[in-house]
Amino acid sequence: MLKKKLVGALLASAALAASLGAASAEAPYTIGVSNTVQGNGWREEMICAIKAQALASGKVDKLNIAHRNTDAAGQAEDIRNLISAKVDAIVVNPADPAGIKDALAEATKAGIVVVAVDQAVTEPSAYIISNNQEQYAYLGAKWLFEQMGGKGNVVYMRGAAGASADSDRDRGFKKALAEFPDVKVAQETFTGWQQDQGKQQILDYIATGVPFDGIWTSGIDNVIVDALVESQATLVPVVGADNAGFVGQLQSVEGLKGAAVTNPGSIGGAGVTLALQILEGQKPAEQTVLVEPELWENATDAGKEKLKTAADSSLSPEWPVSISIPNWTTYSKEQIVACKGPGE
Amino acid sequence: MKHHFRRQGWVAGLFALLVALFILTKFIQPNYGAGDLGSLVRAVLPYAFAVAAQTVVVIAGGIDLSVAAMMALTSVTAASMMAGASEEYALLVVPFVLAMGFALGAVNGILIVVSRVPDIVVTLATLFMLQGAALLVLGAPGGGAAEWLKSLVVGTIPLPGLPDSVTAWIPKSLVLLVVLLCIVWIPLNRSKLGLSIYAIGSSELAAFRSGVPVARTKILAYAFAGLFAAMGGLSLTMSTGIGAPIPGPYLLASVAAVVLGGVALGGGKGSLLGPIIAVFVLRLVRTDLTLLAIDPNVTAIVEGSIMVAVVMFGAFITMRSRSS
Numbered sequence: 001m002l003k004k005k006l007v008g009a010l011l012a013s014a015a016l017a018a019s020l021g022a023a024s025a026e027a028p029y030t031i032g033v034s035n036t037v038q039g040n041g042w043r044e045e046m047i048c049a050i051k052a053q054a055l056a057s058g059k060v061d062k063l064n065i066a067h068r069n070t071d072a073a074g075q076a077e078d079i080r081n082l083i084s085a086k087v088d089a090i091v092v093n094p095a096d097p098a099g100i101k102d103a104l105a106e107a108t109k110a111g112i113v114v115v116a117v118d119q120a121v122t123e124p125s126a127y128i129i130s131n132n133q134e135q136y137a138y139l140g141a142k143w144l145f146e147q148m149g150g151k152g153n154v155v156y157m158r159g160a161a162g163a164s165a166d167s168d169r170d171r172g173f174k175k176a177l178a179e180f181p182d183v184k185v186a187q188e189t190f191t192g193w194q195q196d197q198g199k200q201q202i203l204d205y206i207a208t209g210v211p212f213d214g215i216w217t218s219g220i221d222n223v224i225v226d227a228l229v230e231s232q233a234t235l236v237p238v239v240g241a242d243n244a245g246f247v248g249q250l251q252s253v254e255g256l257k258g259a260a261v262t263n264p265g266s267i268g269g270a271g272v273t274l275a276l277q278i279l280e281g282q283k284p285a286e287q288t289v290l291v292e293p294e295l296w297e298n299a300t301d302a303g304k305e306k307l308k309t310a311a312d313s314s315l316s317p318e319w320p321v322s323i324s325i326p327n328w329t330t331y332s333k334e335q336i337v338a339c340k341g342p343g344e
Numbered sequence: 345m346k347h348h349f350r351r352q353g354w355v356a357g358l359f360a361l362l363v364a365l366f367i368l369t370k371f372i373q374p375n376y377g378a379g380d381l382g383s384l385v386r387a388v389l390p391y392a393f394a395v396a397a398q399t400v401v402v403i404a405g406g407i408d409l410s411v412a413a414m415m416a417l418t419s420v421t422a423a424s425m426m427a428g429a430s431e432e433y434a435l436l437v438v439p440f441v442l443a444m445g446f447a448l449g450a451v452n453g454i455l456i457v458v459s460r461v462p463d464i465v466v467t468l469a470t471l472f473m474l475q476g477a478a479l480l481v482l483g484a485p486g487g488g489a490a491e492w493l494k495s496l497v498v499g500t501i502p503l504p505g506l507p508d509s510v511t512a513w514i515p516k517s518l519v520l521l522v523v524l525l526c527i528v529w530i531p532l533n534r535s536k537l538g539l540s541i542y543a544i545g546s547s548e549l550a551a552f553r554s555g556v557p558v559a560r561t562k563i564l565a566y567a568f569a570g571l572f573a574a575m576g577g578l579s580l581t582m583s584t585g586i587g588a589p590i591p592g593p594y595l596l597a598s599v600a601a602v603v604l605g606g607v608a609l610g611g612g613k614g615s616l617l618g619p620i621i622a623v624f625v626l627r628l629v630r631t632d633l634t635l636l637a638i639d640p641n642v643t644a645i646v647e648g649s650i651m652v653a654v655v656m657f658g659a660f661i662t663m664r665s666r667s668s
Contacts, residue, residue, distance in 0.1 A: 012419035038640075071592035072584045074486065077387035077627070081634035084373060084380040096485045099584035102498070160587075162484025 010212045020291060028061035028342075029089065029279055031272060032082035032112075035067045036075050036095040039192060041318020042219065043093070044339075045265030046118065048321070050091060052331035053269030063341040072099025079103040082112075089113040089275035091268065097164040098122045100227060111235030113278045117271035119164040120288065129328075131263050132290040133165045137172030137218075139295045140239040140261040144214045145180040147237040147257060147299065152330030153186035155205060159218040160192045169218055186212050191220045192196065195318070200222040206233050215239070222244040222317055225253060242296065242310065244294055245317025250298045250307055257288045259297035260307070266336070270328035291325055354606035354658060361654070366601055367626045372635045378500075380389040382515035386497055386583055388627050391597055392542075393576030395605070395619045396529070397569040398598035403563035405545035406463035407549070407613030410452060411573050411598050412591035413474035418445050418577030420478050421438075423487025423587025434490030442574045448474070449570015453563030471595075478589040489581050496520055497582050524575055529616050532568060541565050544610030562596045564623065568587055601626060604651055606658070 003280050003310040028038055033050055036041045047067060054060035064085050066078035075095045080103055090107055094100055094116055104123040107114050114126040121128065144154065156173065159166040177183060187205055191198035198220035205212075206227065214237045217224055221240025238258040240246045250258050274289065296310060312321045315337070323336050366561030369376050394411050401408040422441045426434050448470075456466045497517040502508075531536045542562040543551035552558050576594065581587050604622035629650055633643045 062637060064634065064637040065640045067591070068644065070590055071578050071580075071590070073390055073592060075388075076583060077383070078634065080380075080383035080387065081631045082509050084376060084383065084631065085635045085637070086373070086375060096586060096588065097582070099485060099588065100584075101585065101588045102494075162486065167484075192350065269466070 001289075009164060015085075026215055027059040027280075029059060029276070030062045030064060030085075030087045031060055031275060032066040032079075032085065032087035032090040033063060033067065033268075034075055034078045034082065034090060034092040035065075036070050036093070038067060038069045039317055042193075042241075042263075042265045042320060044316075045323065045336070046093065046268035048141055048339035049266040049269035049329065049331075050272055050337050051249035051339055051344070053272040053329055053341050055340065056329075056331035056335060057272065060272070060342050062343060065341075070095070072096040076100050076103035083107050083110050084226040087112060088279055089115065089290050091115050091271040091275055092121075092126075093118045093268075094121045094164070095164045096162065113275050115271045115275045116280070117235075117267050118123065120168075121164075124158055124287070126287075127274060127284065128288040129267065129271050130165075130288070130290060131267055134172040134175075136261050136263055136293045137169035137216075138176050139172075139293060140259060141173045141176035141216055142179065143259050143295055143297060144216055144237055144239045145176060145183050148183060149183035150180050150212045153184050153211065155202070155212050155215045156185045156188045157198060157201065157215065157217045157220065157224070158188065158190050161190045165297050166190075166218065173216065186210065190211055191218065193218065193220060195223045195262045202227045203231065206231050212236060219243065221260075222249055225249045225256060225258075229253065242318065242320045242322050243317050244315040244321050247296070247307060247311050247321050248313060248317070250296075251304070251311060257297075257299055258301075259295050259299075262296070263320060264291070264322040264325055265320045266323050266325050266329055269331065269336075270325050273328050273330075291328070353661075354465065355615070355621065356546045357658070357661075358605065358618055358621045358625065360631045362625050362628065365625060365632065369628060369632055369635065372632060376635075378512035378515075379423040380511060382500070382517065384627055384631060385515050385517040385521065387630075388623050389497065389517055389521060389579040389583065390576045390592070390594060391533055391601065391627065392525070393572050393579055393622055394594040395601040395623050396525060397572035397576065398602050399605070399607055399614065399616050399619045400532075400565050401463075401511065401569045402526070402602050402607050402609060403528055403545045403611060403614055404562060405548065406456070406562070407467065407599075407609075408452065408563070408566065409464060409467040409595060410447075410470040410474055411569070412593070412595040413471045413478065414445060414448055414570060414573040414587055415577040415580060415594055416587075417448070417474045417478040417481065417576040417592040419580040420482040420487065420587035420589050422578055422581045423489060423553070424482050424580075425487075426493075427486070427488040429488075429490075431492055432491045434493050437490075439579065441578060441602065442571060444611060445492035445570040445572075445574020445577070446567050447570070449573065452570065453566030456566070457559045457562055459585055462625050475589075475591060478591075482587055482589050485586050487581070487587045489600075490587045493578075493582050494585055497579070525616065528568065528571065533615075537561065537564055545613075547612070595624065597623075600651055603655055 030322040053065050072095045102121045104114050104126050116126050116128045189201045202224050217240045219241035222245035235255045242260040242262045247260050296306045299312050397411050418441050425437045452555040456463050500511050503511050540556045543556050544558050544561050601619045605619030
């Protein structure tokens with residue numbers, strides 16, 4: 001009798017556990033987010049895109065965002081906390097491609113869908129949705145070297161040493177460089193994707209008096225134009241990203257030739273969409289999904305027209321103007337600018 | 345006697361706070377269990393060693409601003425030496441890196457003693473030097489770590505005679521932390537050197553007049569801090585499998601945990617247990633804030649406020665007990 005009761009209780013609890021298990025894989029979902037750079041315009045747009053897409057999808061009832069300045073060990077701590085919080089999916093912008101491998105593997109083992117946005121990770125179970133960083137650098141560098149007439153000295157202002165987005169871009173830059181044998185890299189710096197550092201570096205370089213014919217930046221762009229204008233240096237062609245401030249400068253600064261390559265921070269929203277698709281059983285054909293960049297330049301009329309439609313002075317100057325990605329994001333401009341997630 | 349009680353009282357109070365936080369965590373997330381405790385301890389590791397380093401120096405009446413930079417340098421050194429090397433080679437790397445930390449710490453101490461420049465200035469200078477050196481070793485995050493070293497912080501230890509349900513609550517990382525801290529701290533604390541460290545922290549002049557070798561004690565205190573920092577650096581490499589040349593947020597966290605742990609910043613008072621419990625408290629607060637999905641821009645404010653509140657409350661209690 002007792003045994004029967006016990007078996008019955010066990011079966012009931014097993015059924016309960018099964019139904020709970022099933023319930024956790026159905027909408028609405030809880031999505032965890034881990035980001036390790038705070039106070040950077042691009043990353044803020046990414047976070048706002050995540051919030052806006054979670055809200056617009058209608059399938060997310062709670063976002064759990066771990067967003068602080070820390071290292072890979074700290075990000076592993078955040079990811080493990082998100083595992084403890086029993087989220088259904090984690091959208092992560094990795095501090096280091098390899099340094100958080102164990103934590104991501106633990107998340108997958110716990111049945112959590114892991115989507116890395118913006119940069120790749122080495123953990124094979126994680127999905128990756130990223131802007132094609134190699135192509136980003138190649139497009140801009142090729143255009144720049146053509147503007148320089150295929151010869152001269154270029155200042156190469158990279159991002160953060162060791163970030164996978166930076167090493168991918170370096171490959172693209174080197175690919176373009178190989179096509180123009182008469183272009184030389186006069187100076188190579190790491191801005192760390194910090195406005196103040198980038199500006200200091202270009203001012204230091206201008207002060208040396210060594211002539212240069214073009215500047216390629218990894219997205220720290222409007223302060224570089226500011227520095228050229230303030231120090232009355234020759235306005236050489238500048239390549240940057242589609243940050244609102246730089247896109248504005250390309251249209252307003254007299255004599256400035258330049259090009260903006262799109263690198264939407266809204267990739268965070270695309271990460272949410274991908275995570276939701278996987279949660280609902282639609283797995284992508286490839287583990288890595290790439291979003292292709294576009295180049296908007298102000299040297300031709302057609303290019304100027306594109307810049308004009310893209311420009312948006314209502315955005316913060318450090319925000320990329322490409323605030324949405326076709327087929328991947330469904331929120332409105334008001335929603336991303338409001339930067340409110342579900343339940344806020 | 346009363347002083348002794350007060351000091352233990354602080355640690356006991358802190359421990360009660362930690363227990364309360366665990367109960368709160370269980371309340372927020374009813375599924376919080378053994379695996380999550382393991383995660384917590386792994387997050388605690390680098391902070392715990394950083395705070396151990398800072399504690400030794402603060403008790404000796406100094407402060408070490410180079411802790412995080414030294415962790416970065418030892419971490420990248422270990423990671424670059426182990427990259428592509430055999431598993432056995434790591435057996436040499438670990439003692440080498442620990443010795444390196446000890447030596448670098450001793451250099452800090454020697455500079456302070458010889459130059460007579462205040463600790464805060466010397467260690468600020470070495471902070472920049474060590475940071476630069478770390479970038480010379482590895483320009484970008486990279487390197488590797490031996491598998492056996494990484495596995496030291498993953499999982500639990502099966503203890504004979506204990507059921508799995510009990511050993512599940514004893515993560516390897518916790519055992520590693522306790523063993524390493526005890527191996528260094530207990531002999532140090534019981535030795536003449538340990539007594540001298542407290543003595544120079546209380547009053548350098550009184551210690552000198554009582555025949556304590558002040559210069560040697562100070563140098564050794566910094567050397568032991570360097571040893572703990574090297575352990576912290578190794579724990580970073582163990583938990584991430586790489587070395588990162590840019591120092592993490594360990595300097596300010598170490599000072600915060602020292603204060604929260606009841607160690608007087610003026611020196612001469614406190615023990616290691618308080619700051620270590622304080623590290624657990626601070627990490628568990630971070631876990632709770634994540635579990636509660638608090639606005640991330642608010643979490644830093646909450647963490648800081650909790651720390652100030654606890655320290656002020658402690659000071660208030662101490663004052664009350666003194667006046668009564």
